[in-house]
Amino acid sequence: MIIMILGVLLLVAGIGFVVFRNIMQQIAQGSVPQPPMVVTAMKAATQEWQPQLNAVGSLRALRGVDVTTEIAGLVREIRFKSGDEVKAGAVLIQLNADSDLAQLASLQATADLAQTTLTRDRVQLAAEAISQAQIDSDEADLKSKRAQAASQQATIDKKTIRAPFSGRLGITLVNPGQYLNPGDKVVTLQTIDPIYIDFNLPQQQISGVSLGQSVTVLSDAYLGQTFSGQVTAIDAKVDTTTRNVQIEATVANPKRLLLPGMFGRAAVDSGEKKTYLTLPQTAITYNPYGATVFVTADKKDAKGNPQLQAQQVFITPGPTRGDQVAILKGVSEGAMVVTSGQLKLKNGSPLRIDNTVQPLNDQSPTPQER
Numbered sequence: 001m002i003i004m005i006l007g008v009l010l011l012v013a014g015i016g017f018v019v020f021r022n023i024m025q026q027i028a029q030g031s032v033p034q035p036p037m038v039v040t041a042m043k044a045a046t047q048e049w050q051p052q053l054n055a056v057g058s059l060r061a062l063r064g065v066d067v068t069t070e071i072a073g074l075v076r077e078i079r080f081k082s083g084d085e086v087k088a089g090a091v092l093i094q095l096n097a098d099s100d101l102a103q104l105a106s107l108q109a110t111a112d113l114a115q116t117t118l119t120r121d122r123v124q125l126a127a128e129a130i131s132q133a134q135i136d137s138d139e140a141d142l143k144s145k146r147a148q149a150a151s152q153q154a155t156i157d158k159k160t161i162r163a164p165f166s167g168r169l170g171i172t173l174v175n176p177g178q179y180l181n182p183g184d185k186v187v188t189l190q191t192i193d194p195i196y197i198d199f200n201l202p203q204q205q206i207s208g209v210s211l212g213q214s215v216t217v218l219s220d221a222y223l224g225q226t227f228s229g230q231v232t233a234i235d236a237k238v239d240t241t242t243r244n245v246q247i248e249a250t251v252a253n254p255k256r257l258l259l260p261g262m263f264g265r266a267a268v269d270s271g272e273k274k275t276y277l278t279l280p281q282t283a284i285t286y287n288p289y290g291a292t293v294f295v296t297a298d299k300k301d302a303k304g305n306p307q308l309q310a311q312q313v314f315i316t317p318g319p320t321r322g323d324q325v326a327i328l329k330g331v332s333e334g335a336m337v338v339t340s341g342q343l344k345l346k347n348g349s350p351l352r353i354d355n356t357v358q359p360l361n362d363q364s365p366t367p368q369e370r
Contacts, residue, residue: 037344037349037350038341039354040354040357040358042279042355044336045278049273049274053270055268056266057197059251059264065164069158074180075178077093078094079092085167088165092187094160097156097159104152111148117141117142164189165189166191167191168190171187190259193253197251200242203245211233213268214268227251229250229251229252234247235248247268276326276328277326278321280360282323283325283337291315293330293337294310294337294338294342296351301350307350310346311348312347316329
């Protein structure tokens, strides 16, 4: 029993010694000055801010159609190359019309005979050799023959397929000698200067849109390049499923860079320009209890030496634009705000600013920069 009691006492004493040593180590560590946290920071500055309504839309040709043949026929000649720019009325495809031309010649000869007969009968009518009824019959026969010739001429004209309007041709898979049925696609034709962009906006934003407003369009196909246009149409109804309304804007496309079917990001200027205090989005920490940022403050450490420390403040964020956020409340102009590295900070943390690599603060970033 005595040995057991001594063993228990030694065990308790050992545990107490370990706990005491850990406590002393923590106290010693607490007395060691905390090394400064490396962060990036920038001064909060005001910028002009154009309120915009942003949406993603699809590009659509001003006029676009798949050129087809109205009647059947054998392709004799193709008078364009894929991708050509053509004018309205330009001949694209010539179908074989030899038999139709022969039939037209026959009908025109019949019409000429009817004209000759009418002329001769009018002479006889003047001599009172025939009745007026014969003249009426001759005139009706002449009109019928001319109508048949005109119908045949229309059939021949349909075998010359022309561009219905000016634009750019697509890629064709039709070859000479190929037989085309009515409705077969020959080539696509698109007028793309200017070009439309269709996009949707929520119904609560409709009050900020009107005809003639400026629109800026960005496309991932041409990074860093903007295309200007204006609102030309607002749909007459709101989609009952999404509560969105469709907007149509016309965009200048003189170099024909934008093509139908592309998607683009449209930004509609809405209202007058405003001045906001702006910060990069990386500077703001969003929490259930509000949005905060860390600002730098010149204070003294435990030994009285000057030290740059972090101070957390609550802010009221406003609208966003690219990588920027407008700050409505909480930060004054000129304040030095931590833009990265704030996740490891708390109030009073010592700081060391290193702006070798700064977070992006671009109002129109490209997708790669996001």
